[in-house]
Amino acid sequence: MPDDLQQLGEFGVIELFSQAAKPAGSRVVLGIGDDCAVWRVSEAEYLLVTTDMLVERVHFLREYITPRQLGRKTLMVNLSDIAAMGGQPTAAFLAMGLTADLKSEYLTEFRDGLLECALEYNVDLLGGDTVAAQADMVFCLTVLGVTNPDQLVTRAGARPGDRIMLAGFVGDSAAGLHLILSKSAKRLEHGYQKLIRAHLEPQAQVALGRLLASKKLVSAMIDVSDGVEQDLAHICRASAVGADIQADSLPLSKQACQLAKSAGIDPLDWGLSGGEDFVLLFCCAEDKEDQIKNCCLTELGTQVFTIGTITEDKKIRVNSQGVWLDRAAKGYDHFPGSLA
Amino acid sequence: MPDDLQQLGEFGVIELFSQAAKPAGSRVVLGIGDDCAVWRVSEAEYLLVTTDMLVERVHFLREYITPRQLGRKTLMVNLSDIAAMGGQPTAAFLAMGLTADLKSEYLTEFRDGLLECALEYNVDLLGGDTVAAQADMVFCLTVLGVTNPDQLVTRAGARPGDRIMLAGFVGDSAAGLHLILSKSAKRLEHGYQKLIRAHLEPQAQVALGRLLASKKLVSAMIDVSDGVEQDLAHICRASAVGADIQADSLPLSKQACQLAKSAGIDPLDWGLSGGEDFVLLFCCAEDKEDQIKNCCLTELGTQVFTIGTITEDKKIRVNSQGVWLDRAAKGYDHFPGSLA
Numbered sequence: 001m002p003d004d005l006q007q008l009g010e011f012g013v014i015e016l017f018s019q020a021a022k023p024a025g026s027r028v029v030l031g032i033g034d035d036c037a038v039w040r041v042s043e044a045e046y047l048l049v050t051t052d053m054l055v056e057r058v059h060f061l062r063e064y065i066t067p068r069q070l071g072r073k074t075l076m077v078n079l080s081d082i083a084a085m086g087g088q089p090t091a092a093f094l095a096m097g098l099t100a101d102l103k104s105e106y107l108t109e110f111r112d113g114l115l116e117c118a119l120e121y122n123v124d125l126l127g128g129d130t131v132a133a134q135a136d137m138v139f140c141l142t143v144l145g146v147t148n149p150d151q152l153v154t155r156a157g158a159r160p161g162d163r164i165m166l167a168g169f170v171g172d173s174a175a176g177l178h179l180i181l182s183k184s185a186k187r188l189e190h191g192y193q194k195l196i197r198a199h200l201e202p203q204a205q206v207a208l209g210r211l212l213a214s215k216k217l218v219s220a221m222i223d224v225s226d227g228v229e230q231d232l233a234h235i236c237r238a239s240a241v242g243a244d245i246q247a248d249s250l251p252l253s254k255q256a257c258q259l260a261k262s263a264g265i266d267p268l269d270w271g272l273s274g275g276e277d278f279v280l281l282f283c284c285a286e287d288k289e290d291q292i293k294n295c296c297l298t299e300l301g302t303q304v305f306t307i308g309t310i311t312e313d314k315k316i317r318v319n320s321q322g323v324w325l326d327r328a329a330k331g332y333d334h335f336p337g338s339l340a
Numbered sequence: 341m342p343d344d345l346q347q348l349g350e351f352g353v354i355e356l357f358s359q360a361a362k363p364a365g366s367r368v369v370l371g372i373g374d375d376c377a378v379w380r381v382s383e384a385e386y387l388l389v390t391t392d393m394l395v396e397r398v399h400f401l402r403e404y405i406t407p408r409q410l411g412r413k414t415l416m417v418n419l420s421d422i423a424a425m426g427g428q429p430t431a432a433f434l435a436m437g438l439t440a441d442l443k444s445e446y447l448t449e450f451r452d453g454l455l456e457c458a459l460e461y462n463v464d465l466l467g468g469d470t471v472a473a474q475a476d477m478v479f480c481l482t483v484l485g486v487t488n489p490d491q492l493v494t495r496a497g498a499r500p501g502d503r504i505m506l507a508g509f510v511g512d513s514a515a516g517l518h519l520i521l522s523k524s525a526k527r528l529e530h531g532y533q534k535l536i537r538a539h540l541e542p543q544a545q546v547a548l549g550r551l552l553a554s555k556k557l558v559s560a561m562i563d564v565s566d567g568v569e570q571d572l573a574h575i576c577r578a579s580a581v582g583a584d585i586q587a588d589s590l591p592l593s594k595q596a597c598q599l600a601k602s603a604g605i606d607p608l609d610w611g612l613s614g615g616e617d618f619v620l621l622f623c624c625a626e627d628k629e630d631q632i633k634n635c636c637l638t639e640l641g642t643q644v645f646t647i648g649t650i651t652e653d654k655k656i657r658v659n660s661q662g663v664w665l666d667r668a669a670k671g672y673d674h675f676p677g678s679l680a
Contacts, residue, residue, distance in 0.1 A: 005442045013470045017451055023464040037466035041381050051482055053435040053469045095393040095480045102345045111357055124363040126377035129393045130353045140435045140480035142391055
């Protein structure tokens with residue numbers, strides 16, 4: 001085993017825990033390793049549980065996100081995990097590590113953003129913890145959701161031949177982050193505001209996840225938090241399959257492509273490796289493809305894009321204009337070798 | 341409203357959130373304000389949820405607690421909240437903010453301590469989150485538990501005339517912390533090791549909480565995490581009552597008294613204001629007092645002490661040898677005015 005955390009990596013840490021934590025409870029349906037854990041409430045209902053931690057200077061910079069946006073996003077990233085399992089979120093628990101310099105006005109704005117989002121998604125904030133932090137603010141949110149046992153969607157059901165689909169643009173959040181950090185005057189241009197909003201004010205696709213799960217249209221699902229390649233790799237690992245991605249079919253926004261071009265960046269990097277888009281990525285049998293596109297569009301107004309096919313060979317390959325690209329998965333790892 | 345967090349205080353922050361978060365879900369039994377939130381699983385079962393955050397340099401110093409002890413304690417403080425509601429813990433979720441200097445050996449030891457404790461209490465670790473932290477380690481644990489609806493014990497049931505009882509010594513944890521921080525040679529003496537263990541290796545009284553709840557012997561319950569006075573004040577506030585404490589009946593260990601004497605400290609301060617003892621503090625009707633003492637002793641070998649009586653007048657008063665002491669509640673607040 002590598003000696004330090006950088007070598008071990010985020011997924012090495014998860015492995016370190018999951019190999020030793022063998023759930024014994026008879027009501028455990030799914031433990032470590034999917035977007036949510038699943039616990040049997042009754043024969044008719046499963047409980048979904050997810051938890052996410054946001055640390056200042058790692059996940060956000062105080063000067064670039066308003067407290068209201070931060071409150072929304074803290075809840076939204078967890079709702080997105082419930083969406084990825086096809087569940088209905090119900091309750092939230094908020095633990096906060098607060099630095100002594102914070103004004104109560106900041107906290108009130110944070111609260112308002114979080115509760116506004118909770119109201120939109122019919123989620124109750126039911127508890128939490130408030131502690132002091134010395135250097136950086138920390139927010140840890142746990143969200144409970146429910147689903148019907150026969151509608152549960154995990155990462156593990158993808159089969160060779162399945163279509164791989166995305167329920168929205170990817171790369172906008174990475175493009176928005178680029179704009180924010182570059183401090184370029186471009187960030188003030190109207191057309192680019194959409195990219196900044198994609199990063200600061202993401203939307204969890206709960207209704208879409210529910211729709212796909214309740215109609216039993218998808219074989220596997222995840223939300224794009226670490227980047228398309230890496231999140232698709234999670235599906236492939238859990239399903240013991242591979243994937244061919246058609247890069248030319250990737251839904252990239254006009255604005256993201258335009259910004260990438262002006263910055264000398266390959267927009268594919270944002271689309272395939274950029275994280276935090278929080279759109280749903282899912283697989284379905286070939287004969288469900290049209291039905292999914294139709295019902296997402298007619299029932300929710302959401303356009304869904306096919307970006308590739310599940311394969312047997314346990315590799316993820318990316319094809320552009322008939323040429324296989326040489327890409328190592330570049331998604332976000334919290335402990336890359338370069339982390340200082 | 342005060343402008344900054346120090347003035348607002350920990351309980352001001354909780355109030356800020358609870359006044360705005362009005363649970364709307366029909367399955368919510370109890371929201372913000374008790375040891376756990378309570379959510380209706382079915383007619384026959386309630387789900388209990390609690391979350392606690394531990395921040396390095398606020399809750400622990402890396403040089404004074406081994407990673408194995410820290411792993412145990414991280415879980416234990418949450419189990420204690422489930423115990424305080426009379427529940428049976430079932431599942432845990434661990435979010436970690438890890439600094440880049442951590443060795444994987446440290447994390448392995450932390451994991452082993454946590455999982456060892458989980459095994460002892462029949463709890464499954466089912467998920468979590470792993471992120472980077474820049475300055476301080478952060479651990480946030482969420483624990484789920486269950487209880488029967490007719491056995492739920494909250495902070496809100498104490499009535500005037502009820503006896504106030506403690507299920508073990510208080511002040512040992514504060515005495516242990518004093519020993520650790522003072523770096524006195526005394527800390528190596530055999531007799532004082534018990535105090536240090538009380539601070540670093542607390543025990544959650546889950547079986548005791550279950551026993552009292554299942555036999556319907558208690559009217560209100562809490563675990564002593566902030567200190568007897570402050571935790572009793574939580575019960576009094578929730579129950580709209582007051583309390584008279586007999587300081588001379590407070591269960592203080594011989595070692596804590598001896599150490600306090602040699603350090604020129606009033607041991608009552610540790611007993612009434614010291615936090616983190618994690619013994620259960622509960623109230624019961626006068627005619628249940630003997631039954632509780634007997635059944636805790638015979639079934640679990642636990643000695644229970646009566647320390648006072650619930651009153652009508654919504655004040656907490658402390659009496660020693662017939663004299664009322666002048667004490668402002670001194671329990672732990674995460675944002676005291678002096679916090680730098």
